[in-house]
Amino acid sequence: MTYYEEEEQNDGGQKVFTLFSFMLAVTSLPFFCCSYIITTASRYILLRCLKTVYPNLEFINTVSIRSAMDTAKNTGFIVVLLKVNGQCDLNLIKNAIQSNIIDKRDRLTGRLCFPHLTCCLTRKWLRYAWSSDKNFSINNHVVSTPEDVIVTEENILEYINDIVKTHIPSKQPQWQITVVPIEDSFYLLVRMHHLYASEDGVGISDLLLLKSNDWKYTEKSPAHQNDVDSIQNILSTVYQAPTALPRLYEHVSEIWTNTWNELVSTYDPLENPKILKHRPNAFVFSAMVAIVMMSAYKDTGYSYYPNSVRKELVKRNIRWHYALESIVYTFHPALWISFTWWLMVKGLFRFPITVLLMFRNTYTYVYWTYVLMYSASEMLYIFRLVYNAPRTVIQELVFPFFSREQRVEFSLSGKKCVYWSGPIDMAVVNTIHNNTGAATCEIQLSMLSAALQEYFDKANVKYPKNVMTTTRFVSKNNLFQLNDRRVVSYGLLSLPLPMDIDSEPIYCLHKMQECLQEAIANQTGLYIASMWQIDHSLATSFLPSPFVSYGLSYLSKKYPLTVTYVEENKWDNEKRRLLWDQEVEAILYWRPPQANVCLSLSMMNYGGNLRLAIMADAKMAPLCQEIVSKYENNVQAFVLAAEEYAKIVNTSD
Incomplete structure (x- = not known):
């Protein structure tokens, strides 16, 4: 064959x-x-x-994916670490948290914006619930390093890990900010249960005390929208949001509104009392009935609707004999003779004028033809997505239950450890981009893939040809404005990281490009489904919580790694500031690994630098720190390989 x-x-x-x-x-x-x-x-x-x-x-009424995956030993906590330049003032931080977050009230209603920050979390029969903490004190949630403990840059990693491994007391609200002063700067470690973000609307930027103007949403410039290296451009082929259908909907809604208003002004007896003095017909009576029914619905909805209809009929003085008269006059022969004569005369004189108006309004007809054609093509595109979506969902979410492929497996304890790399200048990554033409995210993912392969070899961990991950691409504004609906929310991709790369950087880069493009081409249904799950808890609405928990626990064995890629706008790499104007030197973010996920890896682009942050199970420490060191060492190897690749390409040209 x-x-x-x-x-x-x-x-x-x-x-x-x-x-x-x-x-x-x-x-x-x-x-x-x-x-x-x-x-x-x-x-x-x-x-x-x-x-x-x-x-x-x-x-709590809703059940999210993260809530379904929570266990007593492995609860989902969002962890963020800030390094801030300048001296630390603990009282200033406490007062800022108390006044700007805990005591913050809505200007219109006067209610607390985040009422559950002073509440504890408990669980009864797999359902989370808030319980008031009468002994709440800001001193329990904004804490500093003990006076007898000296923390420096050399032991900051060990100290942060000691804090991360320590659980917040269950009788206190499940969030805490730890202030760690060192020399001329200090660290802010923020730990927050995921429900405070999803249910109470607490954004990460709120607890980080960042200036609101720094994270204010702005429209992207045309130059950024056309940037082939941006996340928006790379993911644009996954799902193309309709543009003609919303426009058609707006036009149809506008036409319907104008038609309805004209109908009301002409046939509503309250607006035009003279209508009852004219001879009725079936059309006039039907228009009156429609107006009455709509008015009754607006007043009462579905409750007491028949009584409301009667009141509206009495208000407009519409009697049953009026309905009988409309039927008689509608089928009267004289009416049909006059209507036929009127139609013939109007058609005879109106037709030439109609033709002239069509030539005059050619632009309008061309525009409507364009909108209708593109709306039809978008409807076909949506149908194609719906048609192919079940195949993708079955391949990615059902087949793993029956797969016997080699998996990356670790025994988990539930406790976490964190590590992070030093700053890597984005100019170095851009150099690789210029020499190879690969996107920035593809370069960073390929360096991560190479580092993971070296770590697995050193840890004697068996791994398949491709290690499956759930990868989420987010912009920096999206990450720190999780509750801002104006910011675009991206879905997840089931992205395989290639392991059969033979320590060849360019080969690894090309394999990573193939994996990413294949995932983008084939996972539209899964991508859209993950967007709906993130925003609307769709899957947990159809299945009972125990089934969802068991399914996710088993499914996470095939997806043992979770990757978060945080992109920074190339034209906005200015470092952010706290409310009192201290500069934030570095920001690290950890997405909580839950169920059987053993590694959470975040690539954070901030301030013109790249950092890799990993959160792993405590049983994987300290060997998993090799991932960070291998990642840092691979940068120079990729730079040299990219330069050699550019020379070969230029020579062949």
């Missing part, structure tokens, strides 16, 4: 599998609908029972 015949056979098999997946998804819709109804009803009954048994607790 030739290569082309094999390709045709594989393509035919993919088409059959895609059709089968789509038909399976369609036939499963009744099951998911029933599951949604049963799950929603069961949770409602459970919450009512829990509220009766525990009246002093405020139960």
